[in-house]
Amino acid sequence: MTALGTSDLDVFPLSFGGNVFGWTADRDTSFAILDAFVAGGGDFVDSADVYSAWAPGNSGGESETIIGQWLASRRPDGVVVATKVSKHPDFRGLSASNVRAGAEASLRRLGVEAIDLYYAHAEDPDTPLEETVAAFGALVTDGLIRYPAISNFSAENTREWVRIARELGVAEPVAVQPRYNLVDRTIERDLVPVADELGLAVVPYSALASGFLTGKYRSSDPAGQASPRAGTAASYATAEGLAIIAALEEAASAHDVSVASAALGWLRAKGTVPIASASRVEQVDGLLAGARLELSADEIASLDAASDAYAATKV
Numbered sequence: 448m449t450a451l452g453t454s455d456l457d458v459f460p461l462s463f464g465g466n467v468f469g470w471t472a473d474r475d476t477s478f479a480i481l482d483a484f485v486a487g488g489g490d491f492v493d494s495a496d497v498y499s500a501w502a503p504g505n506s507g508g509e510s511e512t513i514i515g516q517w518l519a520s521r522r523p524d525g526v527v528v529a530t531k532v533s534k535h536p537d538f539r540g541l542s543a544s545n546v547r548a549g550a551e552a553s554l555r556r557l558g559v560e561a562i563d564l565y566y567a568h569a570e571d572p573d574t575p576l577e578e579t580v581a582a583f584g585a586l587v588t589d590g591l592i593r594y595p596a597i598s599n600f601s602a603e604n605t606r607e608w609v610r611i612a613r614e615l616g617v618a619e620p621v622a623v624q625p626r627y628n629l630v631d632r633t634i635e636r637d638l639v640p641v642a643d644e645l646g647l648a649v650v651p652y653s654a655l656a657s658g659f660l661t662g663k664y665r666s667s668d669p670a671g672q673a674s675p676r677a678g679t680a681a682s683y684a685t686a687e688g689l690a691i692i693a694a695l696e697e698a699a700s701a702h703d704v705s706v707a708s709a710a711l712g713w714l715r716a717k718g719t720v721p722i723a724s725a726s727r728v729e730q731v732d733g734l735l736a737g738a739r740l741e742l743s744a745d746e747i748a749s750l751d752a753a754s755d756a757y758a759a760t761k762v
Contacts, residue, residue, distance in 0.1 A: 452621035454594050460715055466498045496535040511553055541571035542582075546582040564622060565595055628654055629754045654722055697749070
């Protein structure tokens, strides 16, 4: 188990990404996936109020609704639920009114008394940060959320959020959620040091780089791939990108796990609690294995080297 920053949230070191619920996984499949995740030891589920407004026929909130229905049906003990605000079509931005209205709508869909971890989903240049920080603090004071968190914020604005929270005397964030994986390590230069300094958990999304780090995509041509993420994944399939897959395969073979498990194991070795999702029940075991994998120092160094070589081509 892993403590999330300075909070009392002690979780299995992998968060299940609920962006698939109501999008690539229907209600019954979503229930089965969540059942398998919890049966395997998982207890941390991530969502957002906007999931999955982009899918035909959806308007946002579908993921939270399915999670809420599952929680009501199963009544599992100790499941930590995270969600986010600022991108739902009805609650765009981080004004105080949006933050509260978004939280209230998420609470109704999730059917919980309080949201365990509530993220500001993205920076809002149109709203003073002081207003947003105070709004999140008020949600904690009023019992709507347990802890604030930040997603997609720069290192500078992460530090500024904490400074303002301390100045106002309101609850500080306990976690940051950035993009981070073996093909995108930019946060190591700035956000990771700030998170370490401020005691913030790093809960990265895109842990498997849109599926590329599962080893499924070996061609830069996405043609013929049914996945909605195929185009993004295929863009990583350069010679240097495929060298990362080769290093993952070597580590995975040594531990008798999948390539995806090895990619998640690397993120765990970096001290993070990664988010990963699956659209099929049979994929869940591989995610859980990644959270338990202990890579050797040599394996981590090999993956770092392959990742550095890939990054050098993007400069």
